[in-house]
Amino acid sequence: MKTSAFVYPWDVVGDPDAARRIADLGVQQVTLAAAYHSTRALTPRHPHHRIVTAEHAAVLYPADEQRWKGREPAPYAAGDWAPGDAFGEAADALAAAGLDVHTWVVLAHNSRLGAEHPDTSVVNAYGDRYPWAPCIAQPATRAYLVDLAAEAATRPGARGTELESLGWYGLAHLHAHDKTAGVGLGDAGQYLMSLCFCPSCRDGYGRHGLDADALAQSVRTALEPVWRGETPDGGWDAVEKLLGAETATATRAFRDATARSLQETAVAAVRDTAPDGFQVLLHADPVSYHCGANAGVDPAHILAVADGVVVPCTGGAGLLGPFAAQGRGVVAANLTVVRGMGGSPGTLAADARAARELGATELRLYHAGLAPDADLDAVTEALAGL
Template identity: 80%
Template sequence: MKASAFVYPWDVNGDPEAPARTAALGVAQVTLAAAYHSTRALTPRHPRHRIVTAGHAAVLYPLDDGPAGRWAGRTLRPYPAGDWAPGDAYGEAAEALAQAGLEVHTWVVLAHNSRLGAGHPGTSVVNAYGDRYPWAPCIAQPATRAYLVDLAAEAAVRPGAHGTELESLGWYGLAHLHAHDKTGGVGLGDAGQYLMSLCFCPVCRDGYGGQGLDADELAFAVRAALEPLWQGAPDDGGWAGVEKLLGDRRAAATRAWRDETAGTLQEEAVAAVRAAAPDGFQVLLHADPVSYHCGANAGVEPARVLSVADGVVVPCTGGAGLLAPFAERGREGAVLAANLTVVSGMGGSPGTLAADAARARELGATELRLYHAGLASDGDLAAVRDALLTLR
């Protein structure tokens, strides 16, 4: 199985040993961040630093913002990186990794951007209580969609890249790894997360109207449905739980609006990448086969997304069950990449990588993604090398 390791430019730049060390893992490919959200990252082997703090979502290459550039005169535009990824950080790292014999693919984070929400509050998802989620751009808004589609094309098709992986190309909701997060006091399952992720910005309110719902009545119904959960009632979870809390008709109408909004955005973004890319350029989406799920692995309808993209990257840490719907409803030749965390300190299990990969292959996986070569300890990387040797 072909394997690719995720890396950041700051894992490579300034560390002349990083490219060869990554290649020595036994991977054929790297998935290198070209546009990424804010983060605080460990760099356990870098000769110059141990912690990198990326202060905001940014592109990690020079922005095309000249007078005749893609972003000239536009209100919504990407933000350049700060000193954590100066200049063409992506390009520098990509060249070094390619010289080590690795095939480089871009890693592009899209609808996850707290800086955008802070600077342009009107772009954010608004819940039924009127609270904004600055980390979550509303993907129904025309200007936001245009921004995301153009960012996908620009960040994906970097010089020398053989393909791209598009992350968070869909709805982002309540769930978010926020600094000093204090949102876990009430246990919200799938149903509660969905209700708290429904957007009530003006565009979404109109969208619900197109599905035969009154937006004010829907917001009231959502708040009423959530009230037992705030009081400690169990969340039944799953789509049946949403239908129980909100009612079948309302639940179906909200999902129809959101599924179509996400599906058309995914189609537009993939088409834009293909138009900008050379022949043979691979386009994958980080995806969850449950279309109402939100987050970095965007909820998709498997058959629809696999009719557009070359494949998907599927979260498989803790179990590979999410692969099955893609394998059952996909097409021949589609890439189904099992994404496995190999950082033991982040809940990964590099020691069981060979067994986990074998199980993923049984469920339809054709490739592996290893998260994350730059964050892992030396011991974790040694376990990865051993596992990949057994899989050859």
Template identity: 75%
Template structure:
């Protein structure tokens, strides 16, 4: 299976040895961030720095001023962590080693936008806003995300793109000094705490036969067992048990329609702007009610729209199966493994993990993350890829 390693521009720029080191892993492709959320990242081999602090979500390339003129919502330029055309500089260096470079675009995950424009954020049944989570049902946010996808995906020389967070973001978030794990929410609690009650979503619920005020009260009542530690186990069936089958189904219908519309519009717009042969993949979870960076999707729908998916496999390869069952000829099913041992990854088992993924229908590998991993981790990755051939 062909493999690609994720990388940030700041891993490459200013380190002349980085491109060859990444190519020497045995990967054919580098998936290079062109738009990314705020982060604090280690750069363990860089000659000039060891820690990068990206203080806000930003594009890592020049902003197209004409595209965004007069618009309230627009992408933010990066600060000194990725100045100028940081993406373009890194992409050129990686391409010189023979690597195929694809863009890595993070979309509906933007804390700065939520802080500056609070009305754009998901707001839960208690009235709490999630500034990191733009509500994708709002027309202005939808339009912003589609245009951001086009601008950051179709960069000069890129052979394709991988779109992350192209769907609902919810409560779960790697927030600084996070203190939200005191109660085990489970799938049901996460879903209920991620339901949005902004004006656009209230209208959406009404379109599906729900009274938004009654629904908000029902969600609060449904969460009471969760706060007591009595939440039922399970996935969607637990949501139905807590909220009731009919209202749960109606909320999911609204959210699924908003996500499908955004995903279809973004892929269509990127394809229209891209050259022939440009591949469009989504970071995806096969349960459409799930929120987060790996957006919940309907596998059959997304594989009819995009060229494939990147599926999280850090917790096992089980999420590959629903996509494999609906995969069409030529579509990509990329198994994404964390290979940073300090972040819970297991580079030592990459060979066996890859074989297991291939047996479930995976066609490619994704390795997270070439810039963050230790020398030992990278050595294990290179050995595994060499054995895989």
């Protein structure tokens, strides 16, 4: 199975041994961040640092000034964690080590954008803004995401891309010092707390026969038992029970159509910019109402639009089935191989075989730069045995 490891530019730049070390794992490809959200990352083998703090979402290459001149939103340049063309420098080193380089592009996840331009953010039924979550129904935000996808995905030397968070982002978010786990929301509560009520979404609900004020009140009423500790059972059936089937279906119709059209437009923009044979994959979840980095999609639709998907499989590969059933495209199983982050490098070979039996055609390993030596040794051994 073709295997790719996720990597940040700062894992490679300044470390003359990094590219060869990654190639020696037995992978054929790297998925190298070109546009990424804020993070604090460990670099356990780098000769010059151990902690990299990316203070805000940024592009990790010089953005095209002509493309973005006078526009808002626009991408932010990286600070000293990825100066200049950090992506390009890392990509050159990785390619020289014999690895195919694909870009890793994070899109609708940008806390600095929400802080500086709060009107771009998702607004929940209580009026609370989610600064990490740009609303994908807003025309200016959609235009920004499409152009960012086209520019960041098609960096020189890249042979493909993986587009992360190309869809709705909602409440769920690994926020600094997070204190939101005290109430169990369940799948249905997460959906209700992720519904957006910005002006663009309010208009969208209206086009689907819903009064936005009445919908917001219905959401707040439905959530009252949740705040008392009654976690709703079930997935979409629970949403329908809480909101009423007709209302729930109308909200989902608006949100699904909004995400689908953005995905179609962004993938088309990447292909218009990229050379022939350029591969376009989405990080995806087969349940279309789910939010987050792995965008909720309809499997049949997305595999007719993109060349394939990258599917979260740490802890189980059950999400592969709906994609594999389509019988087309790349279906890559994404496995965390860092024990300290919940991964299991010691069972990688077995996990990879199980994923293949469920329809995976490729593997993704998260994350070559974050893992300690012992975890990387386990990865090398597992890949040698596949």
